[in-house]
Amino acid sequence: MFLVVEMVDTVRIPPWQFQRQLNDAISEELNKKLANKVVYNVGLCVCLYDITKLEDSYIFPGDGASHTKVHFRYVVFRPFLDEILIGKIKYCSQEGVHVSLGFFDDIVIPPESLQQPAKFDETEQVWLWEYETDEGAHDLYMDQSEEIRFRVVDEAFVDTSPSGPVSATPDAPGTAVADDNSQKKEAPYTLIGSISEPGLGLLSWWSSS
Structure with missing residues (x-):
């Protein structure tokens, strides 16, 4: 790591x-x-x-x-690819589960890399795993602040160094400001995780029998 x-x-x-x-x-x-x-x-x-x-x-x-x-x-x-880490769920969105390590927050587990079948609950704004058992399906929610074990499968660097002023036309004076704000929000380093294998996901899933 x-x-x-x-x-x-x-x-x-x-x-x-x-x-x-x-x-x-x-x-x-x-x-x-x-x-x-x-x-x-x-x-x-x-x-x-x-x-x-x-x-x-x-x-x-x-x-x-x-x-x-x-x-x-x-x-x-800079974790190695395939390294397994434990963090906490920061929040969920349509883009996936966002994870924090405390000192590093730019980690996302995309929907296709969750335990399947997975579903996004719009009301609760959380992802859930529709876990199949002999008694039927159980919804296992991925709630905020829960500890999660994931595998690092990819990384992405973005060059966020200044690229010079953005020209704005007189009839659209806000153009340069909007572009500048969008650049500031882009993370310079992002980890892509996966929990789509046994033993990965919320620690609480695997600690109880």
Whole structure:
């Protein structure tokens, strides 16, 4: 679930930080920049693991700060495909069951990956598994906050870095704002899960006989 990834970056240290140990100042700046951020095709950055190499520091004309090229290792959240995780149901929608791990919320189990036959209850806004028994079908609801065991079957990265201003015509001044808001809502990293096999799904399903 967690990886240690080698990375390289140039870190800027402002003059008022010069009295500190360079390693300490650089560590703080790297965590400010990366912690809880998604790096495209890498994963969700958690915390600095260690610094492996510092190159020479430079001060450029017009900027009193030092600039140091740093080689370091960072702890990253990026589960392996087919890895089994346990989270809690955040909410359900027509798109599927949305799951949270507490520190990471962008997980969805699409309808075709639920235990089948599955049905969406419009009134309750929850998915349910129509579980067949000798006595007939029983509706097993996937309620909010229930613990759920799922398999990671896919992942999706979206480059959410700024793409420049969107031009808006004079007769439609709200166009640029609407486009910008829709971009902000797009998750940079999403996990796709599945519970369509025995032993997966709500923990309560398998804990009772």
